[in-house]
Amino acid sequence: METFANLLGVDPFSIWFFFEVLIGGLMAGVMYSLVALGFVLIFKASSVFNFAQGVMVLFAALNFVGFLEVFSDLPVVLQVALAFIVTMAVMILLALVVERVVLRPLVNQAHISLFMATIGIAIFLEGFGELIWGSNIKPLDIGIPDDVTFVGDAMIQDSDLFAAIVASILVVTLALFFHYTRIGRALRAVADDHQAALSIGIPLNHIWIIVWSVAGFVALVAGIMWGSKLGVQFSLSILALKALPVLILGGFTSIPGAIVGGLIIGAGEKLAEIFLVDAIQTYIYSGFPAAIEEWFAYILALGFLVFRPQGLFGEKIIERV
Amino acid sequence: MSVQATDLAGQAAVAQPLLQINNVEVIYDHVILVLKGVSLSVPEGGIVALLGANGAGKSTTLKSISNLLRAERGEVTKGTIELAGEKVQHLTANDLVKRGCVQVMEGRHCFEHLTVEENLMTGAYTRGNSSDVKADLELVYEYFPRLKERRKSQAGYTSGGEQQMCAIGRALMARPKLILLDEPSMGLAPQLVEQIFEIVKRLNEDEGVTFLLAEQNTNVALRYADYGYILENGRVVMDGAADALLSNEDVKEFYLGLSTEGRKNFREVKHYKRRKRWL
16 A cells, blocks of 8 residues: 655755754644634634634725725736725624624623624625625736745745735734733723623723724735635635634634644644554545545544633633632 | 711812712613612712612612623613713723723722733823823832732732732723722632722822722722712612711621620520521
8 A cells, every 4th residue: 555655856854854844734724723813812802703814804905905996907916905904804894793683782692693693794705795896717927926935845835925924923913902901902802791891981892893893904914814825715714614623722712822722723633634544544444535624624623622621722611619 | 087087078068079870770781770879979089889689789779870881681670870960871991991980890800811001001091102101000009019029910810819809900991080890899708808808098198099999898889988888789878978888786686796785696586587597
């Protein structure tokens, strides 16, 4: 039985090959983290599990590509900057509309009602995006480098590296925003206790708008990254499903958790695909199917649900004794 | 102090009170009638106690003023609430905080995962990024030195007393004229209760903060307040200057556990009730 590594013509026991798979996985994980980040933001501030986050990534990417075309006469830098700004404006508008039309009428309703409402938002956005921008797969090229770099014998995609850098900047910025600004502090306060936040005069409506806008911003960044990699297409919204195991691993309320969870899932599934399948096929059962990448993340998440339901970094429920 | 208390009550009738509630009715969920026409007034610079048993409507009264009712599907259906002569029942909680009326909720409700200092800072949210917030933080630490020691701890891991101090300090950070204090004594040791009330008194005298406090601990509340209202089943059944209430026979019997024959033996009371049930 030929193993995957043999097919590629590399030595499966080389440390460099392991390193390459690991790096590739981590970089893919960064992309999952970007999507998961949006979920965490909204979940923290409003305890709403926003099913539409994946579609928001798609919607942002669609708008971005669309506006790139609109501004195609301008020089590239200006074109990208303008498209980014206009798309961000659209995402903020979306946050305003969601707050007014969906969240406000559903205040104090059960969490499940709000969750259902976000499914509605997801379906609406998908249809609305298609209506305006059409349903073709669109290539997205904003000059993200697509060469490869070699570290020793390991090959690393430059675009992955770029995504990792962007994600790091984004996370550091968000962490600073949450910890050191008045609004950020208010967001965390709302996440802890709605009632108390109201009682000291924090207006929940504003907080919701802000947090949905920030989630829209994260979705835009994720959309540009994923879009450059895969083209802007409707299957982007399905990527959101990969964010679920990431969230379960990292904890729904933790921004570092979303990042580390993404890295673990990304690296884990790539490593499992190459090495675990190899091992099973060699030593246990040669007919073992190779497409472990598709479901590995979900099995990992299931294990976490059983043994550590709050995730790696989820906030423990503080109980005084 | 008693002279001053009666003075304040007397003034309230003449000068405009800081807070005036007229015949307020509150219904939860469109069906549950909780307040059945409550009227009370709080003079500027006073400490007014709202007394009564569980479910009498104390918390609901406070929430109808601070307008946290809507978040619990409650609604003021009748009556008026005036803050400094202005009708406020249609304002949001945010507007009310900006106008100087902050509620400290029952059960403290600190932000558990924020540090004590961050908790205090969120209290100043409505004031924007003004520079005197830092000075106010120091002022709060002056009143609650314990909070300064615990400033870097997550509020969820502090003791009940510290959390109550944190909640009051957080409200102070909004620079309120009126603090609605809901059950500050809940779950605290008697010594701590005294300590908290001492601070309330000092804030009232030195900083000129007006307090309306809901309390089950009638004895403590009346010793520190100027004036008291007793609620039963959503109605005010009695009101008067604090010392007058403290010496009232009915209040003594029903709320302070004293009667003319002195303290009743608990065993006898129980025995009497058991017999009565059989009759």
